[in-house]
Amino acid sequence: MPSEFDLIQRHFSRPVRHTLLGVGDDAALLRPDAGAEMAVSTDMLLEGRHFAKGAAPRLLGHKALAVNLSDMAAMGATPRWATLALALPEADEAWLGAFATGFHALAARYEVDLVGGDTTRGPLSICVTIFGEVPAGLALMRGGARPGDDIWVSGELGGAALALQGGGGNAVARRLHQPEPRVELGERLRGIAHAAIDVSDGFAQDLGHILARSGAGALVHYALLPKVACEDAGLQQRCVLAGGDDYELVFTAPQAARRDIEALSAALRLALTRVGSIQSGEAKLQVLDAQGKPLAVPRGYDHFA
Ligand code: ADP
Ligand code: MG
Numbered sequence: 001m002p003s004e005f006d007l008i009q010r011h012f013s014r015p016v017r018h019t020l021l022g023v024g025d026d027a028a029l030l031r032p033d034a035g036a037e038m039a040v041s042t043d044m045l046l047e048g049r050h051f052a053k054g055a056a057p058r059l060l061g062h063k064a065l066a067v068n069l070s071d072m073a074a075m076g077a078t079p080r081w082a083t084l085a086l087a088l089p090e091a092d093e094a095w096l097g098a099f100a101t102g103f104h105a106l107a108a109r110y111e112v113d114l115v116g117g118d119t120t121r122g123p124l125s126i127c128v129t130i131f132g133e134v135p136a137g138l139a140l141m142r143g144g145a146r147p148g149d150d151i152w153v154s155g156e157l158g159g160a161a162l163a164l165q166g167g168g169g170n171a172v173a174r175r176l177h178q179p180e181p182r183v184e185l186g187e188r189l190r191g192i193a194h195a196a197i198d199v200s201d202g203f204a205q206d207l208g209h210i211l212a213r214s215g216a217g218a219l220v221h222y223a224l225l226p227k228v229a230c231e232d233a234g235l236q237q238r239c240v241l242a243g244g245d246d247y248e249l250v251f252t253a254p255q256a257a258r259r260d261i262e263a264l265s266a267a268l269r270l271a272l273t274r275v276g277s278i279q280s281g282e283a284k285l286q287v288l289d290a291q292g293k294p295l296a297v298p299r300g301y302d303h304f305a
Contacts, residue, residue, distance in 0.1 A: 001091060002091055002093065004091075004119055007091055007093075007096060007119065008023065008117075008119055010096075011096045011097065011099075011100040012084065012100060012114060012117060012119075014104060014113075014114060016113040016115065017111050017113055018080065018111070018113060019031075019081060019113045019115050021115075022113060022114070022115045022116070023114065023115060023116055023117075027116065028081070028083075028115035028116045030080075030081055030115065030131065032080075032133055033133055035135060035136055036133040036134060036135060036136065037133070037134050037135075037136050037137075037139060038131055038132070038133060039071075039072060039075045039077035039131070039132040039133070039134055039139060040129065040130070040131050040132075041068060041071040041072065041075075041129070041130050042068075042127060042128070042129045042130075043064075043067045043068050043071065043127070043128060044125065044126070044127040045060065045063065045064050045067070045125070045126040045127075046123075046124075046125050046126075047123065047124040047125065049303075051063075056098070056177070057095045057096075057098035057099040057102065058098040058099065058101050058102035059102060059177045059178055060099055060102065060126065061098070061099040061100060061101065061102025061103035061104075061105075061106075062102040062103065062105070062106050062177075062178050063102075063177065063178065063179065064084075064103065064126045064128050065082060065103050065106045065107060065112070065128055065130075066106060066178070066179045066180070066181050066247065067128075067179070067181075067200065067247065068082065068128045068129070068130035069106070069110060069112070069130065069181035069183055070179070070181040070182065070198040070200070070247040071130065071198060072130055072132040072181075072183065072186065073181050073182045073183045073185060073186030073187075073198060073249060074140065074186060074196050074197050074198035074249060075132065075134060075139050075140055075141070075186065075196070076134055076138060076139055076140035076186045076187060076189055076190040076193070076196065077132030077133060077134040077139065077186070077187075078132055078133050078134065078183075078187055079110050079112050079130055079131075079132045079183060080111075080112060080113065080131055080132055080133055081112065081113050081114075081115045081130070081131040082107065082112050082113070082114050082115070082128055082129065082130050082131070083114070083115060083116045083117045083128070083129045084103070084114060084116075084117035084126070084127070084128055085117050085118045085119075085126075085127040085128075085129075086117065086118070086119050086120070086125070086126055086127075087120050087121065087122035087123060087124065087125040088119070088120075088121060088122070088124060089121065089122070089123065089124060090121070110183055112130070134190070135190065138190040138191060140186065140189060140190065140193050140195065140196035140251065141195060141196075141213070142195055142196075142197055142209050142210050142212075142213035142214070143195065143210075143213035143214050143215075144193075144194040144195035144214065144252070145194055145195040145210050145211070145213075145214035145216055145252040145278045146194055146214070146216065146252075146254075146278060147216055147278050147279055147280035148254070148255065148277065148278065149194055149195075149252035149253060149254055149255075149277065149278040150252065150253055150254075150255055150257075150258065150274050150276075150277055150278075151207070151218060151220060151250065151251075151252050151274070151275050151276045151277060151278065152193075152249075152250070152251050152252070152253060152261060152272050152273065152274055152275065153199075153203070153225065153226055153248060153249070153250050153272070153273050153275050154182050154185055154248045154249045154250075154270055154271065154272055154273075155180075155182070155226065155246070155248040155270060155271055156226045156227065156228055156246075156248070156271065157199065157203050157225055157226060157227060157228065157239075157240045157241075157243070157246055157248060158227055158228035158230070158236060158239030158240035158243045158246070159171075159172045159175035159176070159228040159239075159243075159246060160172075160175045160176040160179065160243060160244065160245035160246050160247075161202075161238070161239035161242070161243020161244060161245065161246075162228050162230055162235070162236075162239045162243065163175060163176035163177075164176055164243075164245070165235070165239075167230060167232075167235070168228060168229070168230065172228060175245075175246065176245060179245065179246070179247040180247070181198075181247055182198070182247070182248065182249045182270070184268055185249055185264070185268060185270060185272075186249065188264050188267075188268070189249075189251060189253075189264075192253055192257050192260055192261065192264075193251040193252060193253045193257075194251075194252045194253060194254065195210050195213075195214060195251060195252045196210075196249055196250070196251035196252075197209055197210055197249070197250055197251075198247055198248070198249055198250075199244070199246040199247060199248045199249070199250055200244055200245065200246075200247065200301075201244045201300040201301040201302070202241065202242040202243055202244050202298075202299075202300025202301060203225070203240065203241055203242070203243075203246075203250065203300075204241045204242055204285055204287070204297045204298070204299075204300055205242065205299065205300025205301070205302075206250055206300065207220070207250050207285055208283070208285055210250070210252065211278075211283040211284070211285060212283045214252075214278070214283070215283060216278050216279060216280060216281070216283060217278070217279040217280070217281045217282055217283060217284045217285070217286070218276055218277070218278055218279060218284075218285045218286070219276050219277055219279055219286050219288065220275050220276035220285065220286070220287045220288070221275060221276055221287075221288050222237070222240075222241075222287050222288065222289050222290070222295055223289070223290045224273065224274065224275040224276065225240055225241075225273070225275050226271055226273045226275075227240045228240065237295070237298075238298050241287065241295075241297055241298055242297075242298040242299060242300045242301075243300075244300060244301040252278055258274070285297060
């Protein structure tokens, strides 16, 4: 049987790119850029809750990091370091090898150093903490939306939720199992967007967080939302408005930024769609259908509701 230390050495110790001290000591040593603020976030994936028993380990390695990168994107931060706390029922080398492959491949793409973690026996659970940097004062927060701002959405909504229900085919399944965090978009929105959030619990709920923090309302036109293709219009609407796990960005920006945002969309080859506007008044979301009538907005995901 390999020891805990052999496993860590083999699967999680990699040369660091921009870190003073990585895996192997009692703590890692990080040196943020002068003038940067650190953005820190944690996300946990539990078997039976966030993924099914027997889920492909390479995809889990990808997703565990991707959901954390998405939080950095939503802050306009550049992800730099990660730690990984892992509970495993047994020391399964094949599982660990595949998990590490998925994790390190995504980490390499964004030059994120895995600098530490913890490994213990227990029901399968994966917890990543991510550390990013953002130039002082430029972080994109939920509370910055102002009346008159446009509301924008990246990519397409509803794909992950549709895949979870077994619909949509392979391209859509990829969005559930291998989400693509919008890191470059987040970085490029610094100084342009007023507020941002990533869609983890559903468009309506996550935009709702921006509204609550900003003390403003929103008017969104359902017809304008970038939607996953689906023949069942009712299912499509639930997936688009309330489906979680898309990891697209929803952001607000002044109307004067439209040209810049369209140029950014072309540069990143990523659809950026204007779907509505921020309103003064109470923090309420109105979604209008094609006839201008308000739609009932379904609730998004809540672990305790
Ligand atoms: P300690 O007893 O000081 O907590 P550990 O024995 O838990 O140290 O870990 C040894 C080293 O390996 C530490 O540097 C720790 O950060 C790192 N480490 C442990 N598990 C992981 C993991 N899953 N991924 C990355 N690094 C890990
Ligand atoms: Mg430890």
